[in-house]
Amino acid sequence: MARIIAGVASSHVPAIGAAIDNKQTEEPYWKRVFSGFEKSKQWMADAKPDVAIVVYNDHASAFSVEVVPTFALGCAAEFPPADEGWGPRPVPVVQGHPELASHIAQSVILDEFDLTICNKMEVDHGLTVPMNLLFGSPKAWPCPVIPLAVNVVLYPPPTAHRCYMLGKAIRKAVESYKDDLNVVIFGTGGMSHQISGPRAGLINSKFDKAFLDNLTKDPKKLTRISHLEFMREAGAEGIEMVMWLIMRGALDDKVDEVYRFYTVPASNTAVGHIILENRRRAAGKGRKPAAKAGSKLKRAAARAKVHRVRS
Numbered sequence: 001m002a003r004i005i006a007g008v009a010s011s012h013v014p015a016i017g018a019a020i021d022n023k024q025t026e027e028p029y030w031k032r033v034f035s036g037f038e039k040s041k042q043w044m045a046d047a048k049p050d051v052a053i054v055v056y057n058d059h060a061s062a063f064s065v066e067v068v069p070t071f072a073l074g075c076a077a078e079f080p081p082a083d084e085g086w087g088p089r090p091v092p093v094v095q096g097h098p099e100l101a102s103h104i105a106q107s108v109i110l111d112e113f114d115l116t117i118c119n120k121m122e123v124d125h126g127l128t129v130p131m132n133l134l135f136g137s138p139k140a141w142p143c144p145v146i147p148l149a150v151n152v153v154l155y156p157p158p159t160a161h162r163c164y165m166l167g168k169a170i171r172k173a174v175e176s177y178k179d180d181l182n183v184v185i186f187g188t189g190g191m192s193h194q195i196s197g198p199r200a201g202l203i204n205s206k207f208d209k210a211f212l213d214n215l216t217k218d219p220k221k222l223t224r225i226s227h228l229e230f231m232r233e234a235g236a237e238g239i240e241m242v243m244w245l246i247m248r249g250a251l252d253d254k255v256d257e258v259y260r261f262y263t264v265p266a267s268n269t270a271v272g273h274i275i276l277e278n279r280r281r282a283a284g285k286g287r288k289p290a291a292k293a294g295s296k297l298k299r300a301a302a303r304a305k306v307h308r309v310r311s
């Protein structure tokens, strides 16, 4: 049986990708951002997932405004990088897991979530920036990835509740897969930000921190946030946070928060990051349980008292 061992959420600010690609990560402005992910990379190296499901949104790279699927699952064998504006990032081609992806598609669609199946798809910074933040910049990504693109660009995006319930259906799908696989699921995007209009530059740390708190302790409360409330409190692009609820829905009701980081700004966006572990331990193959890596992280954070929340 496959299992979801943990969920990771991270912003996907495109300027973070540009800072990596232009080797600016040691500059003071960017070091503040990247230092918050150092321990997370260690956590991921210890967790060694067999597959990552990355919930993200496309920025007119794979889909134009002519075709905007609400939920699009990548079932291809590979996903080449592409991007708006700056062009494709110099990152490895993302290898897929067509067999598990097709199994998820079947299970979830029969559970009445009507996914679009993508047998050819390019992936942009929405997916590759969080991967860099958690996996670093290797020559090849360390595990296959199943991309799940969510429409948060063109009204109407899916509701927070719909996203949460989709997460539950994904979990059921993963747990009915025949092979013994440890899976990590990413929720990406956010946190508060608004790119254009009179409120451009909006950041609402109070909303973001409450969202992080409830993501761990009371995710059902977050499923009641309306589109209007997201946009009013977290800016027009803050709606991206519904994607975090797909990740959260795929986890246990009670989870262990093993790490959190928050800083403002990066470009014009609040950067939030959290790692939540399911309490059932990762199994098999003599690997270090992710929970152990989490305990190490917790002890280190308690000692340093720096990595909880910065703003």
Ligand SMILES: [Fe+2]
Pocket: 012, 057, 059, 126, 189, 237, 240
């Ligand atoms: Fe975005």
